[in-house]
Amino acid sequence: MGAVLPPAFYARPTLQVARELVGKVLVHAAPAGTAAGMIVEVEAYSGESDPACHAATGFTRRNAPLYGPPGLAYVYVNYGLHHLVNAVTEPEGAPAAVLIRALEPLAGLPLMRNRRAAAGRALPAAALCRGPGNLTSALGITLEQNRVDLSGERLFIEDRGLPPPRLAWSPRIGVSVGADRPWRCCAAGNPHLSKPVWGCAPSPRRPLAGTP
């Protein structure tokens, strides 16, 4: 359908890649079916000097993909239960990546619901891919997808020519260090964000509430 982003797209400064990934479409064509969503929230992690980047303590077995060629997926498990997916950026040797934090579901909604059903009741569309752990669950992304080529056939990001969203930047979420860097980039006001951006809240939860 769209144009799959080539490795050269990722071989650039991480903040620029992060900005341009918002509005692109992440697709997982799995044996169980295809699921896809527009990227609405990302975070940049760049270099050993970034204290929140997994490369902050130098090269290890886990963070090895960060040092590898751009355009591969870096998937890891955190808190024992959640898979988080990144796109590796910058030229090979420079450890950096963009974390995908939220999607607006576009295709494969029933499949997403099935995959997320294990963790709860029937979810509204807005909750399916809200948060980095939730979206990997909905798309069926696990450690099996670590190091896969994001320009490949099964897991890829494509440009469908969707209108570029208005962007809003804020500090990264959940990090204990490096919170001063405003490296979280969101589609402003999008209802699928993991958390609203400061000063840019989504529509009110009770639009026309009559106060009891």
Place this chain on the structure above:
DNA sequence: CGTTCGATGCACT
């Protein structure tokens, strides 16, 4: 409305 807290596995020291 807000905050706390338990689940759970992998890689690291």
Place this chain on the structure above:
DNA sequence: GTGCATCGAACGT
């Protein structure tokens, strides 16, 4: 043995 780039249920106000 420790520490997470989280999630959501269970509380308290």
